[in-house]
Amino acid sequence: MNKPDSLRRTHPFSIFLYLYRFLFLLMIPLLRSFFSALNGGLAQWFAGAWIDVLLVLFLFLISTLKWMNFKYNMDSNEFYLTYGILIRHKLRIPMHRISTLSALSSVWLHPLRITKIRIDTAARGVKKADFSFYVRQSEAYRILELRSEPLQNQNGVPNEYRPGIWSIVLLSLFTSNTFPGIVMVSTFVSQAGKLLGEELSVLLRHTFEETARKIAFGLPPIAAAAALFLFIGWFVAFLVNLLQTKDLLTTRTTHTLRVSGGILMRKRYSLRLSEISFVDLRQSLLTRLLRLYSVYLNAIGFGKEQADIAAIVPFSRKTRVLSHLSLLLPEFVPSDRTLRPGRGAFLKFLLWPAVYCALIPVSAAFAMRLFPLWAEVIRFVAFMAAAPAVWYFGVCMLDFVSSGLSKEENYYTIRYSSGFYLHTVVVSWQKITVIDLRQSIFQRRSKKCDVSVLTRAEGRTHHKLRAFYLEECLSLFGLGDNG
Amino acid sequence: MQLKKPDPRILTVWRLRLLPAAALFFFLSIRFVAVHEPVWWLFTGCWITICMILLCFYFPLKYRYLSYAVKHRVFLLHWGVLYTRIRAVPFHAVQYAAILSTPLERRFSICSLKLYMAGSHISVPGLHNEDAKELRDILSPKKPERENPHE
Numbered sequence: 001m002n003k004p005d006s007l008r009r010t011h012p013f014s015i016f017l018y019l020y021r022f023l024f025l026l027m028i029p030l031l032r033s034f035f036s037a038l039n040g041g042l043a044q045w046f047a048g049a050w051i052d053v054l055l056v057l058f059l060f061l062i063s064t065l066k067w068m069n070f071k072y073n074m075d076s077n078e079f080y081l082t083y084g085i086l087i088r089h090k091l092r093i094p095m096h097r098i099s100t101l102s103a104l105s106s107v108w109l110h111p112l113r114i115t116k117i118r119i120d121t122a123a124r125g126v127k128k129a130d131f132s133f134y135v136r137q138s139e140a141y142r143i144l145e146l147r148s149e150p151l152q153n154q155n156g157v158p159n160e161y162r163p164g165i166w167s168i169v170l171l172s173l174f175t176s177n178t179f180p181g182i183v184m185v186s187t188f189v190s191q192a193g194k195l196l197g198e199e200l201s202v203l204l205r206h207t208f209e210e211t212a213r214k215i216a217f218g219l220p221p222i223a224a225a226a227a228l229f230l231f232i233g234w235f236v237a238f239l240v241n242l243l244q245t246k247d248l249l250t251t252r253t254t255h256t257l258r259v260s261g262g263i264l265m266r267k268r269y270s271l272r273l274s275e276i277s278f279v280d281l282r283q284s285l286l287t288r289l290l291r292l293y294s295v296y297l298n299a300i301g302f303g304k305e306q307a308d309i310a311a312i313v314p315f316s317r318k319t320r321v322l323s324h325l326s327l328l329l330p331e332f333v334p335s336d337r338t339l340r341p342g343r344g345a346f347l348k349f350l351l352w353p354a355v356y357c358a359l360i361p362v363s364a365a366f367a368m369r370l371f372p373l374w375a376e377v378i379r380f381v382a383f384m385a386a387a388p389a390v391w392y393f394g395v396c397m398l399d400f401v402s403s404g405l406s407k408e409e410n411y412y413t414i415r416y417s418s419g420f421y422l423h424t425v426v427v428s429w430q431k432i433t434v435i436d437l438r439q440s441i442f443q444r445r446s447k448k449c450d451v452s453v454l455t456r457a458e459g460r461t462h463h464k465l466r467a468f469y470l471e472e473c474l475s476l477f478g479l480g481d482n483g
Numbered sequence: 484m485q486l487k488k489p490d491p492r493i494l495t496v497w498r499l500r501l502l503p504a505a506a507l508f509f510f511l512s513i514r515f516v517a518v519h520e521p522v523w524w525l526f527t528g529c530w531i532t533i534c535m536i537l538l539c540f541y542f543p544l545k546y547r548y549l550s551y552a553v554k555h556r557v558f559l560l561h562w563g564v565l566y567t568r569i570r571a572v573p574f575h576a577v578q579y580a581a582i583l584s585t586p587l588e589r590r591f592s593i594c595s596l597k598l599y600m601a602g603s604h605i606s607v608p609g610l611h612n613e614d615a616k617e618l619r620d621i622l623s624p625k626k627p628e629r630e631n632p633h634e
Contacts, residue, residue, distance in 0.1 A: 433600045435557075435571040444567065456576065460602030479559060479571050 007071035007082065010133040013114050014070065017134070018063035070133065076146045079119060081131065097121055099275035100301030101147055102129075103140045105266040115140035120301025122275070129301065147270045149253035159252040161324045163314045168248060171294060171314035172241035174287055176234055184236050223380055240264065250312045252328050259302075261309055269309070271299050277457035278427035279332040281321065285394045288422055293321040298457045332426040334413040337404030339476060342448045345467030349400040353393040360386045388420075395420055403465055405451070407476055414453060416465045425463055431455050435477055437470060449473060486550040486561065489609025492591040496609075497542045499587060505534050551607055558598065558622055560605055576600045580619040582612075598622060 046053070062085070070083040079093045102118040109115070115137050118129040135143070151158050211228060248261035257276070260268040280296040287293070295313035297303065303310030313324050326333050341349070364382030368375045399417035406413045410429045417423065436452040443449055451465040451473055474480035508530040517523040544564045552559045557571045577598050583606075584594035596607045596615045610618070 429573065430575060432573055433576040434603050434605075437569040437571075438563075439567050441565060449569075454603055456601045474569075477557075477571065479554070479557060479569070 007073050007080070008135075008139070010067065010070055010072070011114050011135050012067065013109075013112065014134050015060075015063045015067045018066045019059055072133070074143050074146060093119070093121060095146065096272070099272055100299060101144065101270045102301065103144055103268045105137070105140075107264050110266075113137040117143055118301070120304070122300055127304070129304065144268060144270060147256055149256060151251060151253055159327050160250060161313065161328055162249045163316070165246075167314040167316055168242065168245050170292065171245060171311055172238050174284060174292075174315065175294075175311075176237040176241050184233075184240075245309055245311070245314070248309065248312075248314065250328055257297075257312075257328065259309055259312055267309055269302060271297075271302055273329075275300050276329070276332075277431045277455055277461075278425050279325070279329060281334065281424040281426075283422045284420060285391055285398065285422075287315060288398055291317060293318055293424075295321060295325060298455075298461065300457075331411060331428070334424050334426050335406040335408035335411070337402075337406050337413075337415065339405040339468055339472050341400065341403050341465075341467040342446065342469050344446075345448070346400055348467045349396050349403075350393070353389070353396045356389045357386070357393050360389055392420060395422065398422060405465065405468065405473070405476055412453070412477075414463045414465065416463055418464070423463070427453070427455050427463075431457070433460075435479070437473055437479075439470065443467075447471065486552045486559075487614075488550050489546075489607070490591075490593050490611060491546065491609075492593055493588075493609030494542055494546045496587050496591060496593070497545070498538055501534060501537055505530070508534075546609075549609070553618070553621060558618075560607060570605055572598060572600060572605060574622065575624075577622050577624060580623045582615045582619055 065085050066083075069085055069088070070081075072082070073080045075095075077095055079095065079098065080091075081093075082088065082090045098119055098121055100118075100120045102120075103115050104118060105115040113136060114134050116132055116134050117140060119131040121130050123130065151160065153159055208228070209225070213224070243264040244262050246261065246263045249259070251258045252273075255273055257271045257273060258269065259271070260266075276297060276299045278298050280298060281293050282296055283293060292315040293313075294311045294315045296311050302308065312328065313321055316324070322333060360382055364378055367378045371378065395417050399422060402415055402422065403417070404413075404415040412427055412429065412432070414425045414427065415423070416425075432453060433456045434452075434454040436454070437449045438452065439449045447470050448467050449470045451468055453463045455461050455463065471480065508526075512523070512527045512530075515523065541564055545562075548561060548563055548567050550561045557573050558577075560568075560570045560572075562568055562570070577600055579599050581597045581599070582594050583597055588594055592612065593609050594612055594615050596610055596618050598605050598607075607618070
């Protein structure tokens with residue numbers, strides 16, 4: 001394999017990244033004992049900690065060697081990489097095989113002008129990028145420019161979309177997940193004591209308890225505290241999401257889609273159009289009632305990490321979403337529904353959600369008879385459990401009336417629900433891996449089936465529909481005798 | 484499109500595969516014979532019933548619903564007993580195809596074809612060796628033409 005004439009090294013910041021897994025184990029106790037030793041007895045400290053000091057120096061040496069041996073060259077034709085200390089790897093990836101090329105710059109790296117480059121191909125793992133390394137900002141711009149192409153336009157209007165601030169706010173409002181926010185808040189409170197003194201940690205907890213007591217209007221204090229905790233967690237997640245997707249801009253060129261945005265982490269992606277697996281117009285129950293849609297992309301290397309942008313069109317009305325989609329990805333505009341669930345399919349959609357809704361109050365009543373002293377708590381828990389059950393029932397009801405299949409040229413539009421979300425997925429025939437038509441004994445009599453479409457995406461994605469007529473599905477997918 | 488059936492000898496293979504398990508339960512029943520114990524009767528009755536259901540109903544139904552076909556752009560497999568399935572695999576989705584045969588299948592001159600796709604695979608049992616090779620040649624990905632880097 002002939003290597004290119006000039007190989008570059010990544011930014012020296014990479015040394016600390018190679019260290020981080022192991023260094024934190026030793027650095028913190030080492031630094032603490034060093035500072036305490038400065039008060040006297042430095043020699044005694046070194047006599048006890050010399051192994052730790054040697055280990056830290058050894059790890060630093062290994063990280064530096066790793067950085068020195070990691071070299072790359074990237075031009076418009078290929079990406080060449082060599083890395084490894086004892087076992088040397090050399091590889092060459094043609095540029096047209098790179099599905100997504102990303103440049104990510106965290107807010108704390110802005111002053112140092114360091115950017116992370118991420119390279120994803122159809123090979124290797126799903127959870128992590130194939131290759132990632134840190135470079136100077138100017139080098140990152142040069143790398144991204146390698147895939148630059150003239151902008152496409154329709155009648156002089158460039159094929160690009162920049163959503164307004166309210167669309168971004170709505171996107172963050174409806175997609176913020178409480179759990180990451182709670183994790184951040186819990187980590188902050190517990191670490192505040194360690195880093196800034198126990199007084200701060202106690203103050204935070206005391207403030208929380210006081211606030212919970214004040215807002216507990218007729219609720220048990222523990223319920224108010226839980227509600228407050230959830231709200232704070234959600235609000236933190238909302239703020240983080242907002243800052244991650246601000247300044248979102250999507251642009252289409254001849255063979256690529258360029259997506260950029262974010263303040264906390266400035267992100268720029270370059271996706272090959274042929275690597276887009278499917279487009280997902282996603283709605284929750286609330287956004288369906290408000291008639292708002294958001295458009296998500298499923299492509300190799302896109303939307304992989306928590307901080308990644310996944311929605312290219314945040315919440316907007318249907319006509320606007322379709323208009324933006326026809327500008328950016330006209331191949332992926334959903335077609336009108338041609339196949340619907342069979343008559344009498346409402347049982348299939350609504351039976352189990354109705355059972356869950358009925359089971360909760362019945363179980364709660366039974367539990368309150370068995371444990372009368374716990375009646376208040378059981379009533380509260382039943383109420384909290386009933387809310388998602390009723391929500392799920394609502395989603396299934398909407399799924400029943402909107403579920404469908406259709407086809408336009410070589411693109412299939414699949415409308416279904418999964419969990420608490422309603423999906424309208426547009427997928428190319430080329431990205432379909434398996435189509436599964438399943439019939440139970442009862443469905444064989446009524447000539448209906450459940451449809452499962454498996455798509456080749458970042459990982460494996462099942463799109464499942466219920467209670468369609470078998471012959472119609474065979475005809476739509478070209479699997480019948482006349483297909 | 485004509486659906487093809489696998490070789491009926493696959494039914495014999497499935498039934499013979501049941502023998503070791505049946506022999507094991509038979510041995511346990513004989514070894515711990517206790518004619519007056521309800522547990523013994525329950526255990527013996529259960530395994531005999533399950534074996535009879537498999538031999539007389541399940542395997543024949545499994546063979547009855549099993550068939551395959553090659554269309555112009557997909558491979559179809561019909562299978563299942565309680566839940567019957569039609570599984571369609573587009574040709575472009577097949578990463579590679581493999582022919583497998585156990586000693587029992589080789590005794591009856593049949594084999595299985597396994598198709599591997601991204602994130603999934605399917606198996607077609609009871610094929611003649613020639614049919615399996617022909618299917619493998621049809622379904623294996625062809626050598627691509629020189630790629631246009633801009634596509």
